[in-house]
Amino acid sequence: MKWLLDRFGEHTDTIAFIHNDRKVSYGEVGALVNGFSRRVQEAGVRPGHKVVIVGDFSPEVVCLILALGLDRCIVIPLTRESVIEQDVALGVSGADWIAEFDPAGREFSLAEKQVPVENVLLSQFLVKERAGLILFSSGSTGAPKGILHDFEQVAEKFRVQRAPMVTIPFLMIDHFGGINTILAITSSLGTVITVDDRSIAKVASAIERYKVELLPVTPSFLNIMLMMRAHEDYDLSSIKRITYGTEVMPQVTLDRLMKAFPGVQLQQTYGLSEVGVLRSKSRPDGSLxxxxxxxxxxxxxxxxxxxxxxxxxxxxxxxxxxxxxxxxxxxxxxxxxxxxxxxxxxxxxTDIINVGGQKVYPVEVEEVILGIENVEDVVVLGEPHKILGQIVAAKIRVREPETIESLKLRVRLACKALLAPYKAPSKIIVTDEPLNSVRQKKIRSVAGSRTQPSSPDGNLES
Missing domain, CATH: 2.30.38.10 (Luciferase; Domain 3)
Incomplete structure (x- = not known):
């Protein structure tokens, strides 16, 4: 990974980060990485030690991750909104040290945190004396899995320099996509725009102010952004490319996106924490x-x-x-x-709904419901059923108050016109809770929603 620091050193005046209006050059990044490396070594951190980093995107957080990688440590990035509790994560990975950043992301405390874990795979990797990276799955289909990467190999993908762009990294540092985005931007000597929260208004304001060119986000985020008409309230004309991934994009959302951003390149991306992010090319016919x-x-x-x-x-x-x-x-x-x-x-x-032996893909039902007037967002999922195995349930957020009877009727008519009968929701839940996780992906679980009492036919009464 030294090649990355060498590249920074050849472009010291180029702006690497703009964080809360604070500009940090690649020269300053190099100095921070070297300074953090000296600091952790003086504290006793050694190659092969497992170091937990608790923070979110900021220049200093990224620089500490790079410093530990260059020192051949095992980096375990977590955020305060991680999809897995810290104790659960460390019970899988173990730990030797923990670095906790303040809310501003500039200062961190470093302390020993001994969490011994016997793990054959990790022991075998340590023999290689290479930097490691441990991330965790969301656990949406079971217990979260600890994913071990060779950090140097992950970075190697970006040795060939690409065209620099001004980008907001949307996915968090505890997500492979977040690490991948940061490496892609900095290795190309682009500019990273980091925001302290990922609300639509905050992101749109940053795009307008700093002329962001690349917006890598999720379909769920794009749907909400379109519903809130951020493209009308803010000047987003600097955007050259929008990439979307981590979940299936509904065609109706893509159609709205093309209409709202004519001339902008829309690119579907594909990758997994287990294998990395692949090169992708969207078919130019506006399809998925x-x-x-x-x-x-x-x-x-x-x-x-x-x-x-x-x-x-x-x-x-x-x-x-x-x-x-x-x-x-x-x-x-x-x-x-x-x-x-x-x-x-x-x-x-694992998301496919099996209704009496018939397969239902949630996104095909979501596409229909998203096209209904007054629907702000929807998530479709399967619920257990004694006879059919599963039934289709739809959790819906509406823009304006509406009686449940009116919404149910419009949903049923729309689904009847466009879908096979078994694909239409048997249960409709109106909720005011978010339908997306902190990673802006659909939460396909009914548990925990505040809803109205269910009527005998499984639908909600007003």
Missing amino acids: WLKVGGEGFRTEVRDEVLWIKSDYRMEGYLNAPSGFDDEGWFNTQDRVEVDGEWLRILGRV
Whole structure:
């Protein structure tokens, strides 16, 4: 990873970060990385030590991550809004040190935190004397998995320099996509615009003020941004490219996006924490078909499920079987359609709703409901049913107050016109709670919602 610091040193005056109006050059980044390296070494941190970093995107947080990587430590980034509790995470990964940043992200305390864990995979990796990176899955389909990467190998993907862009890193530092975005921007000597919260207004204001060119976000975030008409309230004309991924994009949202941002390149991305982020190309017909691959990646489809072989794959899970077959292929669990060299992602196998043996993909129902007037957002999921196995349930947020009877009628009429009967929601839940996680992905769980009492037919009464 020294090549990255060398690159920074050749462009010391270029602005690397703008954080809360504070500009930090690549020369300052290099000085921070070297200073942090000296500080942690003087405290007793050694190669192979596991160091937990608690913070969010700021120049200093990124510089500490790079410093520890250069010192061949095992970096465990967590945020205060991580999808996994700290004690649970460290019970999987173990720890030697913890660095906690203040809310401003500028100062950190460093203390020993001995959490011994016996792990064969980690012990084998430590023999290599290379920098490591441990991230955690969201746990949406079970217990969170600890994912071990060779940090140097992750960074190596970006050695070939790309065109610099001004970018807001939307995904957090505890997410592979967040680390990937930061490495992509800084290795190309672009400018990272970091914001202290990811509200629509805050992000849109930063885009307007700093002329952001690249916006990498989730479909859920884009849907809310369009619903709030941020493109009308703020000057977002600097955006050249919007990339979206981590979950399936509804076609109705993509159509609205194309209308709101004419001339902007819209690119669907695809990647997994286990194998890395692939190169992607969206079909230019405004559809959700794409090509994925690129140098270091191979793909194939088996029984309608996408498998990937990657040079940038994880070392393995710390607390689960590897997920790779004997030849190194990884089962993504993503169901796909194939049209020659083009793919269309239908959704995770684990998200498919089985209604009496009939398969329902949540996104196809969400697309219909999102097109209904007064619907702000929706998430579709399966609920257990004694006879059918599962039924389709829809949790809906509305823009303006509306009687449940009126909404139910309009949802049923729209679904009847466009979907097979078994795909129409049998249960409709109106909620004022967020339908997306802190990672701005759909929460496909009914538990925890504040809803009205259910009527005998499973729908909600007003």
